[in-house]
Amino acid sequence: xxxxxxxxxxxxxxxxxxxxxxxxxxxxxxxxxxxxxxxxxxxxxxxxxxxxxxxxxxxxxxxxxxxxxxxxxxxxxxxxxxxxxxxxxxxxxxxxxxxxxxxxxxxxxxxxxxxxxxxx
Numbered sequence: 001x002x003x004x005x006x007x008x009x010x011x012x013x014x015x016x017x018x019x020x021x022x023x024x025x026x027x028x029x030x031x032x033x034x035x036x037x038x039x040x041x042x043x044x045x046x047x048x049x050x051x052x053x054x055x056x057x058x059x060x061x062x063x064x065x066x067x068x069x070x071x072x073x074x075x076x077x078x079x080x081x082x083x084x085x086x087x088x089x090x091x092x093x094x095x096x097x098x099x100x101x102x103x104x105x106x107x108x109x110x111x112x113x114x115x116x117x118x119x120x
Contacts (some may be wrong), residue, residue: 009114022100035103
C-alpha cells in the first residue's frame with residue numbers, strides 16, 4: 001500500500017523557519033521527480049491547480065517558484081523515501097496547505113498535506 005505523509009507545518013511568525021517533511025512508503029521515489037505544492041486553506045482544488053513551490057529531479061536538480069527562490073531549499077533522500085522543504089524567512093503569503101507528490105504529474109495518492117500559517 002502506497003502512503004504519503006507530510007508533517008512539520010505549524011503557526012510561525014514572519015521571518016521564522018520551518019522544515020516540512022514528506023515520507024513516502026510503499027513506492028520507490030528514486031525514479032520520480034518530486035514536488036511540493038501549496039493551496040489556500042479551506043479551498044479544495046486539484047493537484048494540477050495547486051501552486052508549485054519547489055521540485056527536485058531524479059538527479060537532484062531543484063526548481064523554485066520565484067516567490068521562494070533564495071528562501072526555500074528542497075532536498076531528497078531516496079533511501080528513506082523522504083523529501084524535505086526547508087523554509088526560511090517566512091512571509092504571510094507563504095501561508096497554505098503544503099502537499100508533496102511526484103512531479104510534474106501526481107502519481108501517488110493525494111494526502112491532506114500539512115498546514116503552514118505565517119502570522120504575528
